[in-house]
Amino acid sequence: MSDVQYDQFLSRIYDDAPYFGQARSREPELFNGFYFKHLRDKTRRVLEFGSGTGMLTVPLARAGFLVDSVDISSSMQEVLAGKLRAEDSSVAKRVRQFTADALSYLGEEPYDSIVMPEGLVIALPDRALQIALFESCHRNLRKGGRIYADFVQPRYKVVYEQKLQEHTRFRTRDGDEYLLSVTFRNDRHSQVEEWDAVFARKGAPERIAVTVSFRFLFHSELQFMLERCGFKVIEIDVNHAGGLGFAVIAEKV
Ligand SMILES: C[S@@+](CC[C@H](N)C(=O)[O-])C[C@H]1O[C@@H](n2cnc3c(N)ncnc32)[C@H](O)[C@@H]1O
Known part of the structure; x- marks a missing residue:
């Protein structure tokens, strides 16, 4: 499971x-x-x-x-x-x-x-x-x-650097604006990459953190x-x- x-x-x-x-x-x-x-x-x-x-x-x-x-x-x-x-x-x-x-x-x-x-x-x-x-x-x-x-x-850059942080903005179909920061961590031996993503909605005090991983x-x-x-x-x-x-x-x- x-x-x-x-x-x-x-x-x-x-x-x-x-x-x-x-x-x-x-x-x-x-x-x-x-x-x-x-x-x-x-x-x-x-x-x-x-x-x-x-x-x-x-x-x-x-x-x-x-x-x-x-x-x-x-x-x-x-x-x-x-x-x-x-x-x-x-x-x-x-x-x-x-x-x-x-x-x-x-x-x-x-x-x-x-x-x-x-x-x-x-x-x-x-x-x-x-x-x-x-x-x-x-x-x-x-x-x-x-x-x-x-x-x-x-992405080659993430594999090469092993750890990388990027920030971007986007707008949802409902019109909400978000700042998204993602920290990528790559382990070359296991080929596993973890993404720690933090979403901050414009005008809202809370941050929503999501972690996903890939192999x-x-x-x-x-x-x-x-x-x-x-x-x-x-x-x-x-x-x-x-x-x-x-x-x-x-x-x-
Ligand atoms: C990277 S997303 C891809 C979603 C979608 N196929 C698309 O085109 O965007 C992976 C999806 O697989 C589902 N998933 C992860 N592990 C699973 C499992 N063991 N059995 C069934 N679905 C799973 C997740 O809930 C998620 O919806």
Whole structure:
């Protein structure tokens, strides 16, 4: 069982916050195009692990895909539920939401496709958990079924400096202005990066502190993990989203 890091505050602010969901919410096609290029079958349910606020879930449902959306955070699921309520009922009813741990989730029947957009793989900040995720994908897929995943790579500056602090301002869709300070700490040996983020809303005295951590993966390690878990690697695009990250396709053998 992994920790729930995406609490109510982060879930609510996720799509607007730099370093978190802002880039994807501003340029959804850049990140989602990979999934639309490869997913075909709209008659069988697609399993989505780590659906977050639904930045892939909602576009998939709008395009006619049937999606089982699994996220461990009930507050992320609430944000997605709110977005689905704003959609036409024909779109909303294509999505089934499960607040569950992707590592132990077991669907009613095997899926053809599992999607893991924008980082669930690296949001599990431990090699054993990452392997457990691929093992869960293996259990949930039929033979020949495929994983489609994307995740960012660490910024070289953070790896080089090991510790770095940055400050930025942003405005939410509701019009709130925030100052965001993030301290990044990278450990080259474990490949784990911790982000201590402090949000200060203009005009409000309190500060909200959030810590998230990631474990980044090298191409060779990713390939090794997938093969060890019973997958054949079909493609690892190291230039995904304009060079920001990896996009991976792997098939259950
Ligand atoms: C980096 S966010 C990505 C969110 C989303 N996919 C997107 O496109 O922005 C990682 C998501 O994975 C979820 N998560 C973390 N650990 C999980 C687990 N063990 N099982 C299911 N979801 C998990 C978090 O709650 C969060 O919503």
